[in-house]
Amino acid sequence: MTASQTELVFTRRFCMGHRLISGCSERCAIPHGHNEYVTVTLIPGPTAPKQKRLDGHSNMLLPFAEAKGRWHRFIDERIDHSFQLSEADPLLTWFEQNEPQRLERIVVTPGDPTTELMAALLMAKLRAFLKEQGDILMPRSLEIKETPTNTVRLHGDPAHYIPLTQRPAAQCWWNRADDSTRDAV
Numbered sequence: 001m002t003a004s005q006t007e008l009v010f011t012r013r014f015c016m017g018h019r020l021i022s023g024c025s026e027r028c029a030i031p032h033g034h035n036e037y038v039t040v041t042l043i044p045g046p047t048a049p050k051q052k053r054l055d056g057h058s059n060m061l062l063p064f065a066e067a068k069g070r071w072h073r074f075i076d077e078r079i080d081h082s083f084q085l086s087e088a089d090p091l092l093t094w095f096e097q098n099e100p101q102r103l104e105r106i107v108v109t110p111g112d113p114t115t116e117l118m119a120a121l122l123m124a125k126l127r128a129f130l131k132e133q134g135d136i137l138m139p140r141s142l143e144i145k146e147t148p149t150n151t152v153r154l155h156g157d158p159a160h161y162i163p164l165t166q167r168p169a170a171q172c173w174w175n176r177a178d179d180s181t182r183d184a185v
């Protein structure tokens with residue numbers, strides 16, 4: 001008989017804008033947006049209680065509500081209606097110089113902000129939140145549904161997937177357990 005394991009899956013919808021400037025597609029270089037869904041699957045982390053049976057009273061071994069609340073606050077306040085730009089995109093400089101009050105909703109990515117990259121960056125951010133909450137939970141997977149027919153799903157450690165940057169990993173926004181979506185310059 002195999003042991004049971006709980007997984008918690010939750011989904012949040014958000015709107016976003018971006019553009020891809022590396023030259024792959026002329027259409028994608030024009031700023032445009034998508035209505036996306038991010039779905040995360042959490043499993044017990046390194047410090048989860050070893051007890052496997054619900055206690056018959058609270059019947060809750062894992063702090064799912066806390067994890068979900070922190071995550072959805074970040075998605076609602078920083079990713080919903082965000083504009084996602086490569087750190088090489090001159091539009092970023094334009095916002096810095098002309099509308100710095102809107103930088104909170106700018107997500108800055110190492111290279112083009114593709115759905116693949118955003119899935120990895122968001123999964124790293126989720127790991128940082130969960131680590132700060134005591135490592136009782138960890139992400140098993142994260143997926144972004146970009147269109148009804150196109151989903152990117154990432155498993156495992158996103159650190160192996162994210163492009164290398166000049167900055168040490170600990171300084172990158174996606175590894176910090178705060179609401180940042182870009183690094184101070």
Ligand SMILES: [Zn+2]
Pocket residue numbers: 018028032033034
């Ligand atoms: Zn797009």
